[in-house]
Amino acid sequence: MASVAVAARGPSLFTSVVVIAKQRLLKVLRTPALFWTYTMQGVLFLVIFRYIFGGAIAAGELGYTDFVIPGILATGLIWQGMGGAVGITEDVAQGLFDRLGSLPIPRSAVLAGRALADTAMQLWSLIVMTIVSFLVGFRVHDGLANALIAAALIVVFVFAFEWVFITMGLYAGNAQAAQGISMILVPFTFVSSAYVPVESMPGWLQAVAENQPVTFMTDAVRTLTGGASAEVFLGHPASYFVLRSVIWSAVIVLVFGTIGVARYRRG
Amino acid sequence: MFEPVIEGVGVVKRFGKTVALDGLDLVVGHGSILAVLGPNGAGKTTFVRCVATLIKPDGGKLRVFGHDVVQEPHLVRSSIGLAGQFAAVEEAMTGRENLEMVARLFGQDRASTKANVDLVLEQMGLIEDADRLVREYSGGMRRKLDLGASLVGTPRLLLLDEPTTGVDPRSRIDLWDAIRTLVGRGTNVLLTTQYLDEADHLADQIVIIDRGKSIAHGTPTELKKRTGRNVIEVHVRDREDVAEAAKVFAEFGDGDLQTDASTCQVAVVVNGGTEQVSRALHLLQAAAIAVDDIALRPPRLDEAFLELTGHELQERSSDGRVAGLKNASSPDSIKA
Ligand SMILES: Nc1ncnc2c1ncn2[C@@H]1O[C@H](COP(=O)(O)OP(=O)(O)OP(=O)(O)O)[C@@H](O)[C@H]1O
Ligand SMILES: [Mg+2]
Numbered sequence: 001m002a003s004v005a006v007a008a009r010g011p012s013l014f015t016s017v018v019v020i021a022k023q024r025l026l027k028v029l030r031t032p033a034l035f036w037t038y039t040m041q042g043v044l045f046l047v048i049f050r051y052i053f054g055g056a057i058a059a060g061e062l063g064y065t066d067f068v069i070p071g072i073l074a075t076g077l078i079w080q081g082m083g084g085a086v087g088i089t090e091d092v093a094q095g096l097f098d099r100l101g102s103l104p105i106p107r108s109a110v111l112a113g114r115a116l117a118d119t120a121m122q123l124w125s126l127i128v129m130t131i132v133s134f135l136v137g138f139r140v141h142d143g144l145a146n147a148l149i150a151a152a153l154i155v156v157f158v159f160a161f162e163w164v165f166i167t168m169g170l171y172a173g174n175a176q177a178a179q180g181i182s183m184i185l186v187p188f189t190f191v192s193s194a195y196v197p198v199e200s201m202p203g204w205l206q207a208v209a210e211n212q213p214v215t216f217m218t219d220a221v222r223t224l225t226g227g228a229s230a231e232v233f234l235g236h237p238a239s240y241f242v243l244r245s246v247i248w249s250a251v252i253v254l255v256f257g258t259i260g261v262a263r264y265r266r267g
Numbered sequence: 268m269f270e271p272v273i274e275g276v277g278v279v280k281r282f283g284k285t286v287a288l289d290g291l292d293l294v295v296g297h298g299s300i301l302a303v304l305g306p307n308g309a310g311k312t313t314f315v316r317c318v319a320t321l322i323k324p325d326g327g328k329l330r331v332f333g334h335d336v337v338q339e340p341h342l343v344r345s346s347i348g349l350a351g352q353f354a355a356v357e358e359a360m361t362g363r364e365n366l367e368m369v370a371r372l373f374g375q376d377r378a379s380t381k382a383n384v385d386l387v388l389e390q391m392g393l394i395e396d397a398d399r400l401v402r403e404y405s406g407g408m409r410r411k412l413d414l415g416a417s418l419v420g421t422p423r424l425l426l427l428d429e430p431t432t433g434v435d436p437r438s439r440i441d442l443w444d445a446i447r448t449l450v451g452r453g454t455n456v457l458l459t460t461q462y463l464d465e466a467d468h469l470a471d472q473i474v475i476i477d478r479g480k481s482i483a484h485g486t487p488t489e490l491k492k493r494t495g496r497n498v499i500e501v502h503v504r505d506r507e508d509v510a511e512a513a514k515v516f517a518e519f520g521d522g523d524l525q526t527d528a529s530t531c532q533v534a535v536v537v538n539g540g541t542e543q544v545s546r547a548l549h550l551l552q553a554a555a556i557a558v559d560d561i562a563l564r565p566p567r568l569d570e571a572f573l574e575l576t577g578h579e580l581q582e583r584s585s586d587g588r589v590a591g592l593k594n595a596s597s598p599d600s601i602k603a
């Protein structure tokens with residue numbers, strides 16, 4: 001057949017991802033409601049938890065501020081992630097995904113571009129939250145290097161959870177459903193060590209809380225910023241939590257990346 | 268050695284229990300506009316999405332320029348441009364940015380991206396609005412931009428799914444012009460529509476599909492000849508006369524009779540042309556029925572369906588009209 005000789009046109013994976021990420025970033029930056037949600041939502045939670053529960057919950061030598069702020073920093077991404085899920089449904093509804101799907105680009109580029117752009121917005125949110133954290137009295141107790149590792153870990157969690165939200169967005173079908181489905185993750189942040197010590201929960205809930213990813217994520221950040229007193233309070237060294245949180249992240253990317261890309265390919 | 272632009276043989280696509288494409292056969296030759304015509308739910312969008320490699324057919328063969336849509340989707344994607352049923356443009360970007368995005372994703376370098384984007388903006392008459400956010404565009408401008416986005420990769424086959432639905436009559440003509448110009452330059456076009464007159468104006472070939480099957484195909488003229496007959500439609504002045512007028516028409520007509528008491532309308536299929544109008548008027552006058560308006564018109568799509576297939580298209584709604592069919596052309600009416 002003569003047609004076999006025709007070379008496929010199309011950009012590289014890298015170019016495709018960058019171009020698609022740019023579309024999403026421009027959308028958020030040029031839509032004030034979206035931009036301010038990413039900027040302020042985490043900060044609001046942070047201030048609320050710091051001042052409302054600050055006096056009521058004891059967290060050993062660590063103090064509640066240094067206890068809860070790592071929790072907020074590590075879980076803010078879950079509260080904000082629904083923006084990504086809703087965005088996907090909008091792009092599907094608008095037909096933008098059909099257009100992208102008809103272009104000679106690698107299939108994975110569409111979702112990877114989204115994940116990258118949403119991660120960048122979450123990073124912005126994390127920066128704002130971190131600044132406010134220090135303003136409300138948060139301090140690191142284990143050196144700058146470990147604090148930076150903690151920040152990098154949060155970015156890893158963000159990227160991992162983006163795939164959860166992308167997958168939810170693809171399955172939800174419309175914006176309202178996407179919002180609803182994303183809310184399922186919120187209880188996970190409560191049934192974890194993020195805002196209160198796990199010991200304060202009833203036994204059966206403790207079992208859940210102690211073994212779910214949000215707890216490992218939070219406690220990894222907590223021990224890396226809180227140092228020795230956090231490790232004593234939580235009963236394990238930082239490396240214990242870091243290892244488990246990274247493994248969880250990899251599992252989440254693998255599982256939801258696979259489900260999400262498969263769903264996307266199916267059309 | 269030329270493969271057809273599109274070659275579909277027995278294409279099947281199911282969604283759960285719904286059979287959206289039920290063994291569709293369709294061939295598109297080079298240098299032409301093919302219109303796929305059909306009512307709501309006929310499978311038009313499903314077919315376009317199969318050709319655009321967005322969904323995979325469950326059965327049959329579907330090739331685009333000789334490339335199988337399932338085996339070689341990447342090669343298919345390199346040669347098509349899609350404008351879906353809804354304008355797929357990013358509201359938070361300018362018209363220019365939208366086009367640039369698509370051109371870049373076609374693999375064009377910066378220089379040819381710029382050249383192509385400028386050209387398309389020019390063709391679509393969007394130069395002046397190129398740097399405004401699409402959020403501020405009107406519906407017609409969005410449609411034009413969307414069409415432009417499907418062109419900017421200089422595809423060999425353009426897929427347009429109801430390109431003028433929801434567009435005002437003026438922009439509609441503009442879009443038709445743009446589409447015709449493209450074909451003059453050698454682009455092949457497959458478009459879907461619910462408007463008989465759109466297919467009539469634009470298409471070299473029409474395929475009528477119903478319930479996922481091709482039920483008739485040919486040039487617009489051939490199809491009309493095959494339908495052959497015309498429809499006489501009358502508006503009576505007094506509602507009480509509707510039944511009486513229907514009786515007159517039933518006797519005098521040669522085919523399907525439709526009455527609609529809510530709009531005081533009676534219509535019947537007839538053999539022949541204008542001479543039938545004066546005959547009808549004469550009979551109505553003899554029966555002392557006052558008439559507001561009488562018209563001879565070609566059959567609407569639903570009536571053509573009935574003529575071509577011998578079966579009703581879809582469930583009729585209470586007012587006697589077929590759901591989901593539109594005909595934007597006005598009948599050439601004679602005021603009484
Ligand atoms: N994603 C889907 N899931 C389930 N059913 C679907 C899906 N897409 C289409 N269908 C069904 O397939 C049939 C054909 O739909 P399609 O959208 O192709 O029709 P259409 O001819 O484009 O109609 P319209 O003129 O309304 O755009 C319909 O019965 C529709 O309900
Ligand atoms: Mg359709």
